[in-house]
Amino acid sequence: MSTPPPPGDRQPRDPYGPPPATRPQGAPGPGPYARGAPGPGPYAQGAPGPGPCGPVGRPYGAPVSVNALAVAALVLGVLCFLPAAGLVPGLIALRQIRRSGQSGRGMATAGVVLSAAGIALWAVALSTGAASTAWEGLKDGARGNESLSLHKGDCFDAPGGLEGDTYDVDRVPCGGRHDGEVFAVVTLPGGAFPGDTRITDVADEKCYALKDQYAMDTWAMPADVGVYYLMPSRESWRYGDRAITCLFGNTEEGAGLTGSLRGDPTTLDPDQMAFLSAAGALDTALADEPGKTPEDDLAAHRVWATEVHDVLGEQIEALRGHSWPAGARTPVARLVANLEDARAEWRKAGTAGDAETYHAHYDKAYGSVDGPATVTARKALGLATTPPVLGREGKKDSAAQV
Structure with missing residues (x-):
């Protein structure tokens, strides 16, 4: 004898899914939840649950995108000459990652840290003047003639010699052997490149007029020393090179100078x-x-x-x-x-x-x-006593371009 079912629907409705299919009496039920039906919880009917892992709204197993600002923050943070550029993108990226669940938190954090460190380093550099020195070096390096920034009294070696184009020099002590000694630097006015001929004319006029101010004792000048000059080229002019460097060099090919030729108020009594x-x-x-x-x-x-x-x-x-x-x-x-x-x-x-x-x-x-009385007076004053060799037309003066 069986007990009739209670009044109403014969099968109660599952609140989380469609009503189960009719099955023969005694067949096993679907268990707590039907296959494919969403489980219980605070989600609306048919809305996907959080799954075993992964954020809300992304199906389990879906690929995770990388936050673009995090990548930018890391790159800008590595570029130490732009210390603050990676800070703001890094902070924005961290905020977006918290909301969206994207990856890249490590890159954003690294960009923020590197940028903060860069700001601190630049603050120290500016306070000590190191930044100005570095910037000047950067500009000279861009010109390609940093080592040609010579000054009055400098002695140097030129790997390619003083003839023709000179691209690099090495400063050396004047007491030893060297290729050249700078006795004056003439600065040309700005504007368009005046041309090699015009610059050579200015170098001839200025350098020869200034040489005796640096080496006042003409008797102390060796016979094989001539006047050379380093001049701006069209290429270096574009980077602001306006200097004509007047210098002494040996007129014999392959020969150099030994000791300084300077004889002015800095060396004379x-x-x-x-x-x-x-x-x-x-x-x-x-x-x-x-x-x-x-x-x-x-x-x-x-x-x-x-x-x-x-x-x-x-x-x-x-x-x-x-x-x-x-x-x-x-x-x-x-x-x-x-x-x-x-x-x-x-x-x-x-x-x-x-x-x-x-x-x-x-x-x-x-x-x-210039008779014997001149020699005697010079000797008493500690000056050179050998008269200079006149008529050096065979000796040549030359110019080299930067």
Whole structure:
């Protein structure tokens, strides 16, 4: 005898799924939940549950995307010259990852840490001035001529020599063997590249005018030393190179210099300076001798002889007015007497009526300028005592481009 079912539906409705299919009496039931039906919980009917792992809304086993800002933060953090660039993307990436469940938390964190460290390093660099030094080095490196930033008084070796194009130099002590010694640096004005010919003309004019200010004692200059210069090229001009570097170098191929040629107020005493200033003014006047011979242009030579006469008068007064050390007083006085004789001969040459008379006074005047009295006075002052070799037309001066 069976008990009839209660009134109403014969099969209760599963609150989490569709009603079960009708099965024969005694057949096994579907268990707590039907296959494929969602389990119980606070989710709406048919909504997927969280599964064994994975965030809400992503099916189990679906691939996880990497947050793009996390990648950017890491890359920018590694670039130490942009220290703050990775900080903001890293913080935004961490916030997005918490919300979306994307991967990349480690990269974002690393980017934030690296950026913070970079900011701290740059703060130290700015406070100590290291950043300015690094930036100058970076600019010079971009020009490709960082090592050519030479200064007055620098000595250097040029691996490629002083002839032709020079791309690199190595600074070395002036006391030893070296290829060149810088005696002046001339800065050109800005604007468009003026051309190699124009820069060479400026170098000729400026460098030769400045060499005697650096090496005042012309007697101390070796005969095989000539004037060279490093000039900007069209390429280096684009990077702001405006310097003509005037330098001394050996005119013999493969030969170098030994010891510094510098002879200016940084290396000479006041007595030596007074003597060389007078000698330099006279040398400058003598160097202006007309190019034509007295036979071809006697008038020009007479004007020049008068100018030398006037310069000699000024320098004689300067030598007489200086207070010389005891050991140099008599030698300098003898030299002044010789210069008076030379001055008288230049005056006569300035009024000569013909070329033959001019030559006679010219020869006597030169004999009194650099005679034995000059050597004795120089020796007493500790200066070079070997007269320079004149007529070095065979020696060449040269230019090299940066």
